Amino acid sequence: MGSFLGRDMAVDLGTANTLVYVRGRGVLLNEPSVVALDSTTREILAVGTEAKRMLGRTPGGITAIRPLKDGVIADFESTEQMLRLFIQRVHRRRYFAKPRLVICVPSGITAVEQRAVKEAGYQAGARRVYIIEEPMAAAIGAGLPVHEATGNMVVDIGGGTTEVAVISLGGVVTSLSIRTAGDDLDAAIVSWMKKEYSLMLGEHTAEEVKIALGSAFPLANEPEADIRGRDLVSGLPRSVPVSTAEVRQALEEPLQDIVDAVRSTLDKTPPELAGDIMDRGLVLTGGGALLRGLDERLRHETGMPVHVAEDPLHSVATGAGRCVEEFDALQQVLVSESRR
Secondary structure, eight states: OGGGTTTOEEEEEOSSEEEEEETTTEEEEEEESOEEEETTTOOEEEETHHHHHHTTOOOTTEEEEOSEETTEESSHHHHHHHHHHHHHHHOOOTTSOOOEEEEEEOTTOOHHHHHHHHHHHHHTTOSEEEEEEHHHHHHHHTTOOTTSSSOEEEEEEOSSOEEEEEEETTEEEEEEEESOSHHHHHHHHHHHHHHHHOEEOOHHHHHHHHHHHOBSSOOSSOOEEEEEEEETTTOSEEEEEEEHHHHHHHHHHHHHHHHHHHHHHHHTSOHHHHHHHHHHOEEEESGGGGSBTHHHHHHHHHOSOEEEOSSTTTHHHHHHHHHHHTHHHHGGGSBOOOOO
């Protein structure tokens, strides 16, 4: 088994960020899932952080796109090239044999979408591609005892999907994947600013507002900030002061969707496991877990203990990485079938 060291990888192919975990070395790459292309030749000019800086700022000849939408591949070619470039960044030694890849996918993904993810992995140079469901990877990464006969509930809020799952005995007992997540929170801020202040914000600004002012539950001290955008009436740049309470109001609808998803998953959970969850509570992972007051809000709405994972942004990648490290022990959680 020693010969595999350092070359098996796990990839958390996310709508917002892609993380690559290399066996024996941990998470070596964490970059935005953005690709900048030459509009005419479709040649890749930049990927990751460099390409993200170009979003909403490109001249005619360049397009910056996010090849994954709602957790699934929207643009196959660019996803595959992005994956290949990311793998090359961490996999310096060319002459090495091809790596085994574990790729995370949302739990509500169709067989066709799953096939596309595997295909992208093979095209990017993998020898074998294994698939693991995101909530399972998140639960392993958050350190939950997924193999025991107790109910573990994980709520993974990513960029494109929110995955809610109850896991017991190394399998997903009941799960729900909704396409309301971080991106929708950004979009809600954009449309709210448009409606209330006739101010047009870019994606990037909306995300910054969410991080700086966003909250899901009233806080002790509520900051406010000036937000810059383009005035829809005059067409000129303008900045307006916005408070945390207003941003919370803007985020209300997508947040309610997430709360409802948690509730309806609990509703479908077998009573024995529901009792376990009542004791142990649910764990929040993913970038969305960083939204202030979200744990409070869920605690308030479900009456259950809510914990935020230690490193929510990395839990899916870490969990998938554990599968690569302890391949034989964790093989049962992977969805595998041979390539036709």
